[in-house]
Amino acid sequence: MAYNSIESMDVLVNELSKLPGVGKKTAQRYAYFIISNDKSYAESLSNAIKEAKENIHECPRCGNFTDTEECAICSRTDREPIVCVVKEPKDVMAIDRINNFKGTYHVLHGVINPIEGKGPNDINLASLLRRVNEEHIKEVIVATNPDVEGEATAIYISNLLKPLGVTVTRIAQGISIGSELEFADAMTLSKAIDSRRPM
């Protein structure tokens, strides 16, 4: 290996292998592709990274990523006074795909996680409280992940907001559409039965 090391290649492989789920082999594959391709690709990729990081910031209202002053969703004039609270900006994208939600979002940029030393003050909660007061929000849907930290955060938010007279709801947990009962884990199955609805 020593005889074939190319410093700027090693640097590139090292940077690429920091991407989520990318090991050294995959990083090398990407690096060889970038080097082998014509110069315009390396340039456009390099610029796209720099420009995205420079242009994109958090929306001052909801915390979602945006490249405009206020994010496109918060700027809608026909939005309903419902806020969907999520952990990360990519969760906004996931929910926004379904198209029948006309409210706004609120991105926490994390969840309460005592093990990692993250308390309620370390996530984007103060501005949620302010929004509920100022924007005449009728309902807050807590859409954090259905794991321990997500649940704890949901309960914390519920306790925080209920005294303000706003309805706080939690996204339903149960069997995924198209999945089979036989493969569902016990926790999910138990939640699905607890949350059963009349037909």
Place this chain on the structure above:
Amino acid sequence: MAYNSIESMDVLVNELSKLPGVGKKTAQRYAYFIISNDKSYAESLSNAIKEAKENIHECPRCGNFTDTEECAICSRTDREPIVCVVKEPKDVMAIDRINNFKGTYHVLHGVINPIEGKGPNDINLASLLRRVNEEHIKEVIVATNPDVEGEATAIYISNLLKPLGVTVTRIAQGISIGSELEFADAMTLSKAIDSRRPM
């Protein structure tokens, strides 16, 4: 989706999804990671891409990638007069890992492939011929892939070089070490039996 589109994010996702094996979902995951991370990562990744592409060129002797005038392997003074011919620069890395090969390499940057309109003049063959003449090469090991195009290219190289009095060899084809006979395909098994060696 329309309400949540961020132009510089879309550009970044589009560029990232050109990487080999990267679909839109993975590109989005990478993009969110780049945006969420602190500014220094976006900068160092962006610069690493630009610098690697700017600094790395093909070695004028062997065609391998290098960031020096002549590649590190060709610059070795203790190299043996054996040339290992490979399809791509990443094949050099694969063989160089095994550490007991002290010769040099010759990167074809492709193989003969009539379907893609690639003939012998479209790959790095002229300089191989020149090297065999000038560098007193004793043996040329053809290490192209064991597929139709790789085999055809190997035969072409063999016919081209044999009149010059150089020994041309082909890497052995057979059962992979650690694999099981039962799972080997018929072609490989047939090659392994044809190429059997006395013990």
